[in-house]
Amino acid sequence: MKSGRIEQFSHLSEFRTVKEFNQSIAVTLDIHGHHFTKGELIAFTHLTRFSVKVIGVCNARICKLVQACQTTKGGISRSTFERMLRKARNLGILSNHRTKREKGGYSHSVYVFHHFDTSNTQQLKQQHMDEKPDHTWAKPRKFQAETNYIKTKTLHNKDLRKRPLKELSLNELDSSFTPTYIPKKFVKAVKPFFNRTTEICKLWNQTQIAYRCARFPSQTPITSLHDVIVKALKVTVYQYKKCKIKTSFHQYYYGTLYNLFTYEKRKVCAKEMNWGAWLTN
Secondary structure (H helix, E strand, C coil): CECCCHHHHHHHCCCCCHHHHHHHHHHHHHHHHHHCCHHHHHHHHHHHHCCCCECCEECCCHHHHHHHHHHCCCCCCHHHHHHHHHHHHHCCCEEEEEEECCCCCEEEEEEEECCCCCCCHHHHHHHHHHCCCCCCCCCCCCCHHHHHHHCCCCCCHHHHHHCCHHHCCHHHCEHHHCCCCCCHHHHHHHCCCCCEHHHHHHHHHHHHHHHHHHCCCCCCCHHHHHHHHHHHHHHHHHHHHCCCCCCCHHHHHHHHHHHHHHHHHHHHHHHHCCCCHHHCC
């Protein structure tokens, strides 16, 4: 890829409007924000501000981005910015492309943000406002917001006939309205605990993120890992019932699922490489 003006990288953008981009960033920070330090969050915020001319794409040099961060709370170092980029790439938030000069040698990088599901943006923002960090380890908190997730309201077809369709909100739709791209096995496993479409979609979105971050080989599709996904869900529900979760239900589920996916990937790689065969010879 040759270096040049930002307009020539417009084909890399995954967003149509700035509003859509901002909503995707809000979902991203709600899921992965705890992975970043304060300095890294400052760097992340400034990178998003430089990614508006071509929505979700930035071709500014790191030195310029670091200089722009100096006006915010004392600024950050170049190493902090580079550490933020490594974390963001590993979490699947963005990818970077190296560009080359016409006369040879590498030039600036192009940073491309990836699209996250924003169907639950309003619900995520409300949850983020309700939850406050609690460092009292002796008495774990009971999250009222998560309790409302378990006790869901079912909207039947007869209710649809009684009320005008424009008056219905997205949060009122039950599991029967779940999009077809979500596997039926997953919906069946989640339904006893989360019966609203928005909640099922959010859990499936986190499942896909964990699967992408684990970087399974192409011959291992996400549908083949159904048992692992159900195991992570049951572990999370069990810990939630015991009041052992100190963050949120969804964050704990993502962390548990990612760890299980990592373990499964090691097994797959070991099988492909026939690792340990020398022990039997």
